[in-house]
Amino acid sequence: MEAKDKAFSHKKTLLVKGNLMDLSDPKVMGILNTTPDSFYDGGKNLKLDHALRTVEKMLDDGLDILDVGGYSTRPNAKEVAVEEEKQRVLPLIESVNKRFPDLVISIDTFRSEVAKEAIESGAAIINDVSGGNLDDQMFQRVADLNVPYILMHMRGTPATMQKLNQYDHLIKDVTFELSQKLNKLRKLAVNDVIIDPGFGFAKSREQNYEILDNLTYFEVLNCPILVGVSRKSMIYKTLETNAENALNGTTALNMVALMNGASILRVHDVKEAKETIKLYNQLKN
Numbered sequence: 001m002e003a004k005d006k007a008f009s010h011k012k013t014l015l016v017k018g019n020l021m022d023l024s025d026p027k028v029m030g031i032l033n034t035t036p037d038s039f040y041d042g043g044k045n046l047k048l049d050h051a052l053r054t055v056e057k058m059l060d061d062g063l064d065i066l067d068v069g070g071y072s073t074r075p076n077a078k079e080v081a082v083e084e085e086k087q088r089v090l091p092l093i094e095s096v097n098k099r100f101p102d103l104v105i106s107i108d109t110f111r112s113e114v115a116k117e118a119i120e121s122g123a124a125i126i127n128d129v130s131g132g133n134l135d136d137q138m139f140q141r142v143a144d145l146n147v148p149y150i151l152m153h154m155r156g157t158p159a160t161m162q163k164l165n166q167y168d169h170l171i172k173d174v175t176f177e178l179s180q181k182l183n184k185l186r187k188l189a190v191n192d193v194i195i196d197p198g199f200g201f202a203k204s205r206e207q208n209y210e211i212l213d214n215l216t217y218f219e220v221l222n223c224p225i226l227v228g229v230s231r232k233s234m235i236y237k238t239l240e241t242n243a244e245n246a247l248n249g250t251t252a253l254n255m256v257a258l259m260n261g262a263s264i265l266r267v268h269d270v271k272e273a274k275e276t277i278k279l280y281n282q283l284k285n
Contacts, residue, residue: 011222012263014148014192016104017124023224023263025281027064028273029106031230031266034088035072035080051092052099059100061271065125065264068093068118069108073129073158073201085114090121097122106150110134112141119145129201130154131181139184148192149185150226153178155202164202171214174198175221182221194264196226200234208234212253215260227257228266251276 014021021027032054055066070088071080080088093105106125107118112135115126127150132138134157142149153174155164167173178195185193195218199208208229218225229235235249236242251272254265258280267273 011224014125014194014224016148016192021104026258026262026277027264028062028270028277029065029067029226029264029266030058030063030270031268032058032066032068032092033072033108034068034070034092048092048095052095055096055100055103058270059103062274063103063270065104065106066096067106067108067127067266068096068123069127070114071109071111073110082111082113085109085111086117089114090117093118093121093123110138112137116141116145119147124148125150127196128152129198130157131178131198132184139181139188139190142185143188143190148194149190150194150196151178151181151185151223152196153198153201161202165204165207167207170203170207170210171217174211175218178218179221182223193223194226195221195223196228196266199227199229200232205234205237208232212256212260215257215262219261224263225261226264226266227254227262229253229257230265230267230269247272255280 012023014023032051034051058066068089070085089107093107096103096105104125105123106127107115107123108127108129109115109118110128110130115138125148126142128138129152131152131154133154155161174197182193197211197218199211203211215225230250231243231246235253236246239246239249247269250267250269254273254276257265258277265273
């Protein structure tokens with residue numbers, strides 16, 4: 001009971017598009033990458049009509065938040081020009097917002113310029129994998145736009161992060177680095193911040209599991225917690241398979257994440273994540 005009670009001791013709401021989103025019932029964020037090189041779904045949603053059909057399928061499966069990204073941040077991913085990133089995400093966000101006006105859209109970018117135009121096109125949340133590291137204007141831009149911000153822990157860049165996983169005390173160090181960023185955001189009056197520990201970003205496989213096992217520690221930051229482990233190498237390398245065959249492992253770890261306090265699951269497979277949440281809710285009741 002103690003672990004379950006602790007999971008509900010921190011902030012569990014977000015103000016999104018003028019409405020209060022209650023995260024005491026965990027939400028599913030569906031991943032939609034308009035990239036040719038993302039590790040799992042790269043190239044699958046490059047065409048607008050296909051991407052819209054993917055969104056429809058996700059909505060049928062129970063999608064709560066759509067996360068649109070146009071820049072792959074897998075290890076050693078190629079750089080993408082700002083204008084190209086805009087061309088990949090803005091038309092899709094505009095089309096989704098027009099067709100599904102009630103759907104909450106997040107923009108997965110570390111560039112404040114892309115974030116601004118995405119919000120103006122209909123997105124409502126900024127998901128920054130760099131935690132402000134790669135654009136020193138990002139925090140001020142979030143404050144100006146007055147939207148929720150997903151603060152993820154990462155060191156370096158996608159090209160260098162895997163070499164930057166040396167920590168004195170992993171959980172304490174990651175929490176401290178996040179708290180420094182959170183303090184800067186608070187000083188700018190950014191109130192709606194979601195914490196993402198950054199699975200796979202400047203962490204070894206063993207460190208990823210240590211973070212998942214100690215997820216409740218991050219509740220000291222008093223923010224909702226997002227977990228994104230969907231089909232990642234921490235799963236498929238452990239299971240000696242590949243991303244295509246990592247759905248079962250993803251579901252298993254998503255249940256662990258929920259039991260350890262996650263409020264949002266960022267996934268490729270919406271239906272399975274919603275079923276996991278339904279079973280979790282039954283369990284805690």
